[in-house]
Amino acid sequence: xxPEREHSxxxxxxxxxxxxxxxxxxxxxxxxxTGTVSGLAAIGRSSAAPGTAAARLVVQGRNVFRYDTFxxxxxxxxxxxxxxxxxxSKLGGxxxxxxxxxxxxxxxxxxxAKIPPKVAAAIKAGKVNLDDPAVxxxxxxxxxxxxxxxxxxxxxxxxxxxxxxAVCHSTVDNSFAPGIGxxxxxxxxxxxxxxxxxxxxxxxxxxxxxxxxxEATVKKVLLGWGRGYFNAELNLDGKAxxxxxxxxxxxxxxxxxxxxxxxxxHTWEGGWGSVxxxxxxxxxxxxxxxxxxxxxxxDDKARFPIAAAARFGHTRPYxxxxxxxxxxxxxTADRVTEALRALDFYQHALxxxxxxxxxxxxxxxxxxxxxxxxxxxxxxxxxxxxGTAPGYNAVPPSAICxxxxxxxxxxxxxxxxxxxQSLFTRSKRGFYHDGRFATLLDVVNHYDxxxxxxxxxxQKSDLVQxxxxx
Numbered sequence: 001x002x003p004e005r006e007h008s009x010x011x012x013x014x015x016x017x018x019x020x021x022x023x024x025x026x027x028x029x030x031x032x033x034t035g036t037v038s039g040l041a042a043i044g045r046s047s048a049a050p051g052t053a054a055a056r057l058v059v060q061g062r063n064v065f066r067y068d069t070f071x072x073x074x075x076x077x078x079x080x081x082x083x084x085x086x087x088x089s090k091l092g093g094x095x096x097x098x099x100x101x102x103x104x105x106x107x108x109x110x111x112x113a114k115i116p117p118k119v120a121a122a123i124k125a126g127k128v129n130l131d132d133p134a135v136x137x138x139x140x141x142x143x144x145x146x147x148x149x150x151x152x153x154x155x156x157x158x159x160x161x162x163x164x165x166a167v168c169h170s171t172v173d174n175s176f177a178p179g180i181g182x183x184x185x186x187x188x189x190x191x192x193x194x195x196x197x198x199x200x201x202x203x204x205x206x207x208x209x210x211x212x213x214x215e216a217t218v219k220k221v222l223l224g225w226g227r228g229y230f231n232a233e234l235n236l237d238g239k240a241x242x243x244x245x246x247x248x249x250x251x252x253x254x255x256x257x258x259x260x261x262x263x264x265x266h267t268w269e270g271g272w273g274s275v276x277x278x279x280x281x282x283x284x285x286x287x288x289x290x291x292x293x294x295x296x297x298x299d300d301k302a303r304f305p306i307a308a309a310a311r312f313g314h315t316r317p318y319x320x321x322x323x324x325x326x327x328x329x330x331x332t333a334d335r336v337t338e339a340l341r342a343l344d345f346y347q348h349a350l351x352x353x354x355x356x357x358x359x360x361x362x363x364x365x366x367x368x369x370x371x372x373x374x375x376x377x378x379x380x381x382x383x384x385x386x387g388t389a390p391g392y393n394a395v396p397p398s399a400i401c402x403x404x405x406x407x408x409x410x411x412x413x414x415x416x417x418x419x420x421q422s423l424f425t426r427s428k429r430g431f432y433h434d435g436r437f438a439t440l441l442d443v444v445n446h447y448d449x450x451x452x453x454x455x456x457x458x459q460k461s462d463l464v465q466x467x468x469x470x
Contacts, residue, residue, distance in 0.1 A: 054345075061346025064339045065185060065257075066170070069149050069162030070289025071335040074319045077151065077160025080201035086140075087158055088133040094202050097133030103145065104179040107191035107227055108167075111183055112176040114144035120176070146170050146183060163287055165279075165343070168192060168230070169257040186258030186350040190428040194230045194254075195222035195247075206323045210306065211238055225251040228429040232286060233269075233409045235322050236298065236307040242434070243405050252406060252433045259352035259421045262386050263393065268418070268433035269410025270394025276344040283336045284315055285322035291336025292316060297411045352421035359424060360468035368466025371459045376444075377451060378420075378463075387419030387470065401450035406433055420470055440464045 077083045081094075088097020104110070112120070122128050128135060137158055140150030147167025151160040171189045172181035179191075198207075199222040207218050211234070221240045224247025225231060231251040234240060242249025252268050260266050260275045267278055284293040285307075298304050298313030307313060315321055316330040372378040381389050394414035397404040407415050415433070423431075423440070431437045437446060441464050448455045455463070 057342050057345040058349055061342035061344070061349075062185070064343045065165045065346055066147075066183070067143070067149065067164055067166075068335075068339055068343075069164055070283045070287060070291060070339065071162075071319075071332070072283075072287045072289040073149065073151050073160040073162030074290065074332075075288035075321075075323065076162050076201075079203065079206055079320060079323070080198075081203045082197075082201045083150070083158050083161040084202050085200045086133065086136060086161060091134060091137065092157065095200075098136050098200070099133050100130040100135050100139065103136055106193050106197055107189060108148065108179070108197075109146040109170070109172045109189065109191075110139060110176075110180040111144050111146050111172065112181050113183070114142045115139075115176075115180075116142075123177075146172065147189075165257070165282075165287075168194070168254050184353075186256055186347065187353070187425050188228065188254045188256045190228040190254070190426060192254065193225075193227050195225035195251075198222050206320065210235060210310070210323055211240070213240075221247045224248050226429075228254050229435070230254055232282075233304075235285065236304045236312070237409055238306050239409065243403055249405075249434060253426065253429060253435055256352075256422065256425060257347050258350035259387070259419060260350075261348040262390075263388055263419060264391065265393050265416045266419075267410075267416060269407055270392075270414030270416045271410045271412030275347055276340055279340055279343050279347075280336060283339075285312055288320065288322050289336050290317040290319060290321060290332050291334045292330075293321070293336075303408075303411075352419075353425060355422070355424050355469055361465045362469070364462045364465035365469035366466075368459075368462035368464065368469075371455070371463045372466050375453060375455060375459060376447070376463055377453065378447075381417045382420045387421045388417045393417040401446070402432075402436075420467060423467055423470065440467050 084093035085095055086098045087093030088095055091097065098106075100110075115123070119128070123130075136145075137150070139145050140148065140158065140161070141152065141156075143149065147164045147170060149162045149164060150158055151162065153159045166183075166185065168189055169187070170183055170185050171187045171191075172179065173184055175181035199219045204215050204218050208215055211218065213221075217240075221231075221234075226248050229248065229251035231240070231247070234250070239250055241247055242251075255266070255268065264274055265272065266275055272278060272281070280291070280293055281295070283289045284291050293312070293315040295313040298307040299311075301308040304312075310325040312322060312326060315326045316328075317334045317336075318324070318327050318331040372382075381395070383389055394412070394416050396414055397407050400415065402415075404413060407413050418433075427440075429435045431440060431443050437443045441460060444455070444460045444463055444467075447453065448460065
């Protein structure tokens with residue numbers, strides 16, 4: 001199915017205002033007023049070409065972000081058989097199947113724009129059986145399940161399923177119904193139960209072999225992550241449980257993918273790399289697409305025993321990347337590398353969303369800003385509109401008075417200075433990499449104690465309101 005070449009006007013407008021800020025007032029005004037890229041014509045021939053290329057990259061990158069599986073359907077469907085669990089036995093698969101209600105309960109989202117008007121009206125009227133897995137298959141045919149792609153044979157039967165970046169890093173605005181609405185690209189899916197989805201696959205043998213455990217243990221670990229969490233290093237170091245002995249504490253929050261322009265490191269653990277590095281890492285080793293991925297740091301047997309043994313740091317295109325050992329030579333086409341440039345461009349063009357009106361006290365936020373930049377010392381690390389530090393934005397665990405469990409799973413034992421932008425988009429499952437702080441006040445209290453700031457109750461309250469306003 002060929003995705004539409006949709007135009008994201010707010011993103012394109014913001015990108016062009018940035019790229020061509022010094023080119024000419026008339027051209028910029030034209031772009032703002034028309035809301036399209038046609039205003040670029042006023043810039044002149046020499047500048048129009050770069051503008052056209054930039055617009056093309058944004059659209060191309062959005063299609064990659066939303067629809068490109070990088071060939072990972074060969075694993076999710078071909079190896080693990082997840083599509084069979086979706087169909088259910090009545091449609092030729094296995095088990096009860098996954099109905100739309102079940103899919104929404106797992107945190108999957110539906111793009112309302114992909115639902116034909118007549119079907120939408122029938123759903124509203126209660127004439128569509130949302131307990132029927134056949135309806136889920138139809139939604140896959142419509143390309144309406146955010147971040148999940150169905151692959152169908154000539155007879156229209158579901159033959160495989162793959163995932164895209166959007167499955168974790170997009171949600172919807174619930175404008176049609178809970179879990180169904182307009183896409184919100186770059187927002188973390190706080191409801192997504194990644195572990196439960198993977199655990200539903202009929203064939204977990206490859207995961208059992210990779211982790212050297214039985215099926216029951218694999219399922220216990222996967223089901224222990226919880227909504228909005230994912231253990232991204234499990235297939236590198238085999239650490240299935242965290243400091244408290246549970247799988248949940250070994251997992252980290254699904255991060256946002258917006259507002260990354262100007263930032264260096266953006267994962268929870270420091271040392272991994274920039275946005276484009278992590279895109280390559282995830283596309284190959286987490287989504288299990290087919291591409292090239294090189295990182296000799298994964299040869300460290302002490303830190304990454306599974307990755308080192310499987311030579312994941314020397315990955316050539318093959319089916320089973322991040323699960324099966326890497327062969328010495330490529331076995332299939334590279335579906336990742338050529339997509340990275342546009343994907344990186346699109347993600348850097350995604351602005352951090354503004355907090356909803358009424359979600360914070362403006363007067364208190366104004367006072368809190370002074371605390372943030374002064375007595376709270378927040379701005380010493382979280383600088384300007386970036387919300388993080390320019391340069392190498394990472395600190396050792398001792399600098400922020402927390403344990404090193406997650407930091408030690410990265411290449412250099414540090415934590416990235418997380419940007420303090422649009423916190424409302426990731427407030428449902430707690431704060432920090434592992435959600436250890438239930439509220440922003442808990443975060444403020446932690447730093448007040450760590451740095452011996454001596455903030456008053458009023459200052460803390462005002463600071464919380466300012467954090468909500470960013």
